[in-house]
Amino acid sequence: MTMTNVGFIGLGDQGAPMARAVADGGYELHLWARRPASLTILEGTPYNAHDSVASLASAVDVLLLCLRDDDDDIADLLDQRKLLDGLRPGTVVVNHGTGDPGARARTLTTFVGGEAAAYERCRPIFETFSRTVVRMGPVGTGQLTKLLNNAMTMSNLKNAAGPHAWQTIPSHFLVPTGDRNIPAAVQYFMADRAKGATWAVRGASHAVFYSQPEITASFIERAARRNG
Numbered sequence: 001m002t003m004t005n006v007g008f009i010g011l012g013d014q015g016a017p018m019a020r021a022v023a024d025g026g027y028e029l030h031l032w033a034r035r036p037a038s039l040t041i042l043e044g045t046p047y048n049a050h051d052s053v054a055s056l057a058s059a060v061d062v063l064l065l066c067l068r069d070d071d072d073d074i075a076d077l078l079d080q081r082k083l084l085d086g087l088r089p090g091t092v093v094v095n096h097g098t099g100d101p102g103a104r105a106r107t108l109t110t111f112v113g114g115e116a117a118a119y120e121r122c123r124p125i126f127e128t129f130s131r132t133v134v135r136m137g138p139v140g141t142g143q144l145t146k147l148l149n150n151a152m153t154m155s156n157l158k159n160a161a162g163p164h165a166w167q168t169i170p171s172h173f174l175v176p177t178g179d180r181n182i183p184a185a186v187q188y189f190m191a192d193r194a195k196g197a198t199w200a201v202r203g204a205s206h207a208v209f210y211s212q213p214e215i216t217a218s219f220i221e222r223a224a225r226r227n228g
Contacts (some may be wrong), residue, residue, distance in 0.1 A: 007060035015066035025128035057086030113142035171196030172223035176204035
């Protein structure tokens with residue numbers, strides 16, 4: 001079996017442990033950094049250093065990005081450093097979020113948005129630094145889930161002085177499965193995160209409370225009865 005070549009850009013507090021985990025997982029690791037001195041953080045880890053983004057991109061099957069500022073950094077990679085010029089057909093590019101301390105312990109939770117085939121191809125790589133890997137749906141849904149999860153986490157921290165409503169009162173979620181803004185998989189994940197009960201509305205859109213008033217009313221009545 002041909003070894004998968006994995007590229008990594010963004011060796012910060014989260015990126016460096018992730019890159020090391022990829023190499024420890026048996027993958028051929030390729031690196032580029034704006035400042036070559038940044039590569040010293042992976043001393044003792046086998047890797048191939050590249051002097052340009054295009055060179056790295058042309059050598060890998062999967063490219064992982066873990067950048068602090070998506071807008072500025074990715075624009076620089078695309079416009080100034082010619083990332084797309086180097087990519088080969090079929091190469092998968094993965095844009096990771098940052099700021100999770102679980103990277104060093106290799107216990108990250110990785111939410112993935114993308115085609116199923118690309119997900120299955122990359123999942124073993126994600127598993128080198130993750131405890132949980134979940135495909136949430138098409139491109140963009142991984143980042144959406146991360147944002148929603150961040151919002152829930154910040155709410156928990158803000159209200160840390162006392163118990164939260166969702167911890168003391170049973171939660172209920174109405175899930176419109178036809179929602180194009182927030183895919184059903186993301187909604188079910190957040191409901192599970194809050195340990196809530198779900199009621200699916202097949203084919204309903206994002207504005208289910210307006211488009212399905214009868215179902216919404218029944219849902220509210222049912223939730224109220226269950227809560228006593």
